[in-house]
Amino acid sequence: MKVRDIGEQGLLERLQRFCPPEIIGDDAAVLVTKPGESLVVTTDVLVDGVHFSEVTTSAEDAGWRAAAANLSDLAAMGATPLGITVGLGLPGEVSVSWVEELYQGITQCLQKYNTSIVGGDVVRSPVITLSITAFGQAHPHQIIRRNQAQVGDAIVVTGVHGASRAGLELLLHPELGQNLTQGDYTALILAHQRPQPRLDVLPILWEILSDSIPQGRKNPAPTPPIPPSPHPPLSPSPPLPISGMDSSDGLADAVLQICRASGVGAVLESTQIPLPDAFNYWLTKEKALFNALYGGEDFELVLCLPKQPAYALVQKLGKRAAIVGTITSGSKVILHDQNAKNPDQVLTLGRGFQHFGF
Template sequence: MSSIEQAGEFNLIHHLTSMGSPKVEPPIIAGIGDDAAVYSTDHNRVQVVTTDALIEGYHFDFAFYSMEDAGYKAMAVNLSDIAAMNARPILATIALGVPGSVSMEDLEALYGGLAASASEHGVQIAGGDTTRAPVLMLTITVIGEARASEIIYRNGAQPGDRICVSGTLGDAAAGLDILRHGIEPEAVGSTAWNFLVARHLRPTPRFDLVNEWASQGMRPSALIDISDGLANEIHHICAASGCGATIRESRLPLSSALKAASVLERGCVDYALNGGDDYELLFTASARDLQKANPASFITIGLITEKDILLHRAEGSVEPLVPAGHDHFSVTQSATIPHRAP
């Protein structure tokens, strides 16, 4: 019998997809394989739908998460999938599994975080379901919409396209390590500590960039959000587009806060490549299309090529870019369910 831990998350998804939905048929335009599925509602407009499950002890740890933080982040990461399709969110539904030990005050704080994150982007919580569960479990579905011509998939990258990201990388993973290891603000500086921790607990879906592109007439050729680490997401785009890529270490955008956190065991570049949870946008575009965009809103980190996915190190060596970011079924990334603080 095969182990899902040996298969890994992305092989598992591919295998189950081949069994359950091998063909995409109308009204579905794009199914499993992008950040959200796309289906048509009329000849001009489409809707996009995404669902994520978040589990206590794996996605959030109440040793350092508040209920409000958990709710806020759960909604934000789902909204980010809509941004990663170049669409705009409309409504959300929430399925909530709750242990009997959770108080009404805890649930009010959880929903306060969910509602705050949703309302920041004009999203209504339209309904859902509630049931008893052994640990806190949140399953959120978000529906967005756009004109059919506005949707951007992972499969459009072409050799010669520039590879760009919308903000600094590695901050959220560093923030998580700060919380996990109980590192005090004095060890990295209070400004850096607050910035890195906030990047982990309160990610920002990049609808500001989606709206900016619309006003500029800028259209990336491929698009994905950075949830599982930059290296993983580069591989996803290359696999979908049938191309290669070259990333330059010297071009990776690193925040001053991350650089200040030298007390952490991992280096800045490792966090940037493999940290995950940044929810910045990774996109490709031609040099001509990039001229339409605000240069302050992104940084170019590499180039799409015909084949091979490579990392040019700052000292001049070249090596394969290994996708060593987050995998839900990796043995080393499994979490131990913590005790919830009373």
């Protein structure tokens, strides 16, 4: 059965089962926000043949990845998700089951993070186009921005880098995986097909930052009858000593963007960057490092914060998290090798995988 056989109304009716029933049937969806929280909004457009392809991505995986990318943007801002809208452009010859699998993938990812599709639009288009807008909420003083990195901050990454790019290469060229264990092969493929936005990091981060802030900067208990916030009470100023973004366009890009926005530089220690286990025996050091720095789509968080809470965060997150460098004065981002075998490199924007180029 093709999309053209059932039309827009028929398709919308089938897709309603992926949405909470209370959002069906009005001009817009209504969401309840917590009092005093800011609204955080992000949007992504994905086009068939540009951002996903049948060769490497099933409909379910395309849906998961699109949802994960938007939830990762919310996590990068310090926001917890409220819901997403899905705008879908479809040629008439697309099968209805493909569309249902796409929505299945989207909702699987959303359910894992306790959120849902709250609205959408389905229209005819000569090319499959998926436009997702995600909404979250954040305490106004717990928003993570790119432009707050301070000289001396530690640079924390929340997990391994390079796995998604390696997974994509294995999907395109399975013969490259001959020397991989089955477990490592599967882990790399899954890293590409089912990336995990790091919303789990936020409550840990707030707890650590609340502990590490001097008592004078904490507020007294909130005055009733304002409902108690789920976040620790924090002073309205100065803001939290944190800066960051996600690594959707690569670890190098994230550090460079934070440094540019904050007017600082950085030194990265190449040996400290957590890599997938398989990279130790499967890739050269150069290729492993290239994947980690420029591969992109790992959807980890790159956070800059003072050394003490940085150590505490890495300890709480476990061995895959690490301090990978330090924020410096100046404007250069330098890649240093502790083993001193390689000279320092200056990293620049635009060396990575440019999937958005016109």
